[in-house]
Amino acid sequence: MTEQDPRKDPDDWATGEEPATGPQLSYLETLARESGEEVPENLTKAEASRLIDELRKRSPRTD
Template sequence: MSENTDGTIKEPDEWATGDEPATGAQLSYLETLAREAGRELPENPTKAQASELIDELQDQSGRVSGGDDA
């Protein structure tokens, strides 16, 4: 998600470029997250789809949320 200058958050499906192919950085990160989660990635995701899938996989893995309380 991206934050607008007025502080609101714009959902990926509202992005002007959301229907463009996912970036190399998104795909690389998605591959890492999917491998850790044992998930398959869709073929040729859009930027918006990749962003949403990154959020979903991060939530599942605890990678960003600090799932380890060590």
């Protein structure tokens, strides 16, 4: 029996095209500041999730 990954791809989210949430944006601002990046405006939930994953890989906090 294999264990399946419960996480869905953000492209498959029913609400992925809705605007990013406050908590997503707050976390993105923190990660962006630590990584020397800028957070684009008007992100969707799916875009914010992908950017969070990308910036977490570069953040000194999550090394």
